[in-house]
Amino acid sequence: MDINVCVGSSCHLKGSYKIINLMKEAIEKNQLSDKVNVSAAFCLGQCTTGVTVKIDDEIVCGVSEENFNEIFAEKVLKKV
Amino acid sequence: MRKFDTKVQHLKYKVLREVARCAFEDRLSDCYTEIPQKIVKGPKPTMRCCIYKERAIVNERIKIAMGGDKTNPNVIEVIKIACDECPIGGYTVSDDACRGCLAHRCEDVCKRGAITFDENQKAHIDKEKCVNCGQCAQVCPYSAIRNNKRPCENACKVKAISKGETNEAKIDNDKCISCGACVYQCPFGAIVDKSYILDVIDAIKKSKDNKDYKVYAVVAPSISSQFSYAKLGQVITGIKKLGFFSVIEAALGADMVAYEESRELLEKGFLTSSCCPAFVNYIEKNFPTLVEHISHNPSPMVRIAKYIKEIDPTGKIVFIGPCTAKKMEYKKEKTNGVVDAVITFEELQALFDGKDINIEELEESVLDNASYYGRIFARSGGLADAVTQAIKEQGLEGEFNPIACDGIEQCRMALLKASKGVLPNNFIEGMACVGGCIGGAGCLTHGEKNKNQVDEYGREAHEKTIKDSIQVFEHEFPKK
Numbered sequence: 001m002d003i004n005v006c007v008g009s010s011c012h013l014k015g016s017y018k019i020i021n022l023m024k025e026a027i028e029k030n031q032l033s034d035k036v037n038v039s040a041a042f043c044l045g046q047c048t049t050g051v052t053v054k055i056d057d058e059i060v061c062g063v064s065e066e067n068f069n070e071i072f073a074e075k076v077l078k079k080v
Numbered sequence: 081m082r083k084f085d086t087k088v089q090h091l092k093y094k095v096l097r098e099v100a101r102c103a104f105e106d107r108l109s110d111c112y113t114e115i116p117q118k119i120v121k122g123p124k125p126t127m128r129c130c131i132y133k134e135r136a137i138v139n140e141r142i143k144i145a146m147g148g149d150k151t152n153p154n155v156i157e158v159i160k161i162a163c164d165e166c167p168i169g170g171y172t173v174s175d176d177a178c179r180g181c182l183a184h185r186c187e188d189v190c191k192r193g194a195i196t197f198d199e200n201q202k203a204h205i206d207k208e209k210c211v212n213c214g215q216c217a218q219v220c221p222y223s224a225i226r227n228n229k230r231p232c233e234n235a236c237k238v239k240a241i242s243k244g245e246t247n248e249a250k251i252d253n254d255k256c257i258s259c260g261a262c263v264y265q266c267p268f269g270a271i272v273d274k275s276y277i278l279d280v281i282d283a284i285k286k287s288k289d290n291k292d293y294k295v296y297a298v299v300a301p302s303i304s305s306q307f308s309y310a311k312l313g314q315v316i317t318g319i320k321k322l323g324f325f326s327v328i329e330a331a332l333g334a335d336m337v338a339y340e341e342s343r344e345l346l347e348k349g350f351l352t353s354s355c356c357p358a359f360v361n362y363i364e365k366n367f368p369t370l371v372e373h374i375s376h377n378p379s380p381m382v383r384i385a386k387y388i389k390e391i392d393p394t395g396k397i398v399f400i401g402p403c404t405a406k407k408m409e410y411k412k413e414k415t416n417g418v419v420d421a422v423i424t425f426e427e428l429q430a431l432f433d434g435k436d437i438n439i440e441e442l443e444e445s446v447l448d449n450a451s452y453y454g455r456i457f458a459r460s461g462g463l464a465d466a467v468t469q470a471i472k473e474q475g476l477e478g479e480f481n482p483i484a485c486d487g488i489e490q491c492r493m494a495l496l497k498a499s500k501g502v503l504p505n506n507f508i509e510g511m512a513c514v515g516g517c518i519g520g521a522g523c524l525t526h527g528e529k530n531k532n533q534v535d536e537y538g539r540e541a542h543e544k545t546i547k548d549s550i551q552v553f554e555h556e557f558p559k560k
Contacts, residue, residue, distance in 0.1 A: 009316075
């Protein structure tokens with residue numbers, strides 16, 4: 001599974017670095033390091049709401065510290 | 081509010097704007113018939129002897145706006161018919177200052193017999209005999225003899241410009257470092273940097289709205305001192321409106337470079353910076369023994385471009401900056417084609433207006449990728465400050481004693497000392513332009529306030545330390 005976290009200006013200001021760190025921790029905790037590849041992306045073209053993350057081909061908008069666990073469980077854990 | 085410093089810039093811009101307009105509208109073939117008439121309306125000449133010469137020069141400008149002479153590897157070109165062949169070249173006696181003295185030291189010292197005297201005993205120099213050795217000027221007790229150099233020759237601190245066979249300015253490509261100083265200083269606009277705006281427009285068009293591939297704009301931090309008639313956020317929106325997918329700060333590449341350069345310095349003990357391509361080129365051409373000390377780090381432009389291409393290998397990258405030498409750098413073999421085109425702020429203004437984008441009316445976009453330290457690379461001393469910070473943040477141990485040189489003359493002094501082993505510093509930050517990148521020839525405006533604007537922009541950065549800025553790139557992501 002490939003995960004891209006947007007680090008473009010807009011997402012950066014909304015906390016994409018925090019999301020990347022949360023993502024790293026969550027992947028490690030669930031021992032998914034060999035299955036999931038996390039990298040950055042410069043803008044995923046959805047600059048309006050929160051941090052944008054691309055999980056394989058699906059774009060997930062509005063990721064925040066608050067909803068991170070929910071989204072991770074739904075979009076990553078269930079599918080990997 | 082003024083958009084340009086000089087009327088020469090404005091003329092160059094008008095040509096670029098019209099070429100851009102034709103390219104956006106898919107009718108490049110109209111350029112040569114339409115643009116000269118549009119810019120030189122006639123019937124009376126406003127710039128030269130007649131409108132036909134004015135139009136002929138505009139034609140030459142169009143050629144350069146469309147990429148220039150392909151057989152000339154230099155990005156800086158002379159428009160021969162635009163060169164005024166300034167007659168003021170060489171030593172002349174000022175009639176007011178010459179007292180018509182008895183000593184005539186000027187005559188005694190001149191080995192060519194070029195000095196004559198009129199009925200008032202005032203000296204005159206016979207231009208046919210004078211070889212511009214300057215001895216007469218040195219001995220005149222009234223300093224009445226001055227060397228009136230052509231503005232281009234005066235601007236060129238690497239002595240690459242001389243008189244050609246028919247008196248027009250001639251650039252020696254073996255000496256030229258493409259800094260663009262002559263471009264900015266020639267009062268007739270006869271020296272011009274080649275433009276790659278057509279490559280940019282072509283890349284944008286062929287991307288089909290960034291669907292076939294994405295086009296990224298990498299902007300130099302000196303942009304913060306430019307487009308002062310609008311807000312920076314509006315400039316960013318304008319760039320996106322041109323058809324760029326995303327705008328990224330070159331300053332993020334500068335953050336990365338600062339970290340890498342600090343480690344390299346402490347490892348090697350002595351280093352010269354590699355950010356300014358004109359400075360690097362200057363060392364290569366004039367101080368071959370120091371070449372091994374040039375930092376092996378790529379410039380911030382190349383560094384960030386490499387990173388973007390790692391993430392998006394099919395993406396195209398356009399660097400937008402103040403610099404004509406970057407146009408030379410991006411084509412170099414060692415740059416490996418990671419940057420697809422380079423344009424200047426002047427040319428960005430032309431692209432906006434060629435597409436009738438009025439940035440003052442746009443909403444603001446955010447621009448935030450880099451730290452304070454990456455952003456202040458735009459002005460002299462910024463790189464040295466960033467390396468100091470990088471050493472501190474990484475807890476590195478070792479001596480760091482930088483010297484920041486702006487302008488080729490300062491750079492030369494430091495390099496001369498270094499080549500003789502008498503430079504007390506172990507790091508030379510070299511910038512070919514006075515003031516650093518904010519003094520670049522491709523800037524729309526140059527002024528005292530520009531440095532403060534860069535510092536202000538630096539302070540606005542969300543990330544306060546370099547580590548904050550590059551943590552996710554450097555340490556968290558394993559490189560594929």
